[in-house]
Amino acid sequence: MGYRFTDLIDACKPEWRAYIEHDFVRQLGAATLGDASFRHYLKQDYLFLIHFARAYALAAYKSSTLADLRQAHEGLKAILDVELDLHVGFCREWGINEDDLAGLPESRATLAYTRFVLDTGNRGDLLDLHVALAPCLIGYGEIANWLNAHPATLRGEANPYDAWIAMYESDEFQGAMHAEMEWHDTRLADATPARFEALTRIFRDATRLEIDFWQMGLDQAD
Numbered sequence: 001m002g003y004r005f006t007d008l009i010d011a012c013k014p015e016w017r018a019y020i021e022h023d024f025v026r027q028l029g030a031a032t033l034g035d036a037s038f039r040h041y042l043k044q045d046y047l048f049l050i051h052f053a054r055a056y057a058l059a060a061y062k063s064s065t066l067a068d069l070r071q072a073h074e075g076l077k078a079i080l081d082v083e084l085d086l087h088v089g090f091c092r093e094w095g096i097n098e099d100d101l102a103g104l105p106e107s108r109a110t111l112a113y114t115r116f117v118l119d120t121g122n123r124g125d126l127l128d129l130h131v132a133l134a135p136c137l138i139g140y141g142e143i144a145n146w147l148n149a150h151p152a153t154l155r156g157e158a159n160p161y162d163a164w165i166a167m168y169e170s171d172e173f174q175g176a177m178h179a180e181m182e183w184h185d186t187r188l189a190d191a192t193p194a195r196f197e198a199l200t201r202i203f204r205d206a207t208r209l210e211i212d213f214w215q216m217g218l219d220q221a222d
């Protein structure tokens, strides 16, 4: 019996729900999130995205087939061409210019998460690396969908964070998310139980670090 991507989520249910439904997400959806928290998060996320782009470049380096190389390229494009472009625009709207971004100190939550992913990828193989990256791409796509299904979520001009939700519900981002899930389904199909258990540990740790990232934003922690 083969494993699928959703088996990783099922194996880490409490952590996954705590990540998807974090107070930061709920407050962002209900438009009650403090703007200082959002600004702090935006700045740290800029640093985060740069390291994640590096991690996708590492996935490209670790790819030995054209299909794997293309998949790594898709992830890199989703970050560089969709997210980072929009992100710099958001930062500008929220009064953070590119000079501010260039000189930012990295928070501990950003350091821990990004270096965990890069280390997992350096130490392990391509599947280990993609599993460490999965909560990011797949989680944010799911968060946008969860917010849209949640009755307390405000959309449109009533919510200053509407454009943020729109980015993650966009066809481009949702398409990249689904392509990544399919890649995992193919790879996990022939994993042994022991291998699946080791991958679950990576997935759980990355999800816990996503929870810490939201909390860092909420607390404006350094």
Ligand SMILES: Cc1ncc(CO)c(N)n1
Residues within 6 Å of the ligand: 045, 048, 049, 083, 135, 136, 137, 140, 210, 213
């Ligand atoms: C912390 C974090 N996780 C995931 C994403 C989605 O790419 C992001 N922008 N930031």
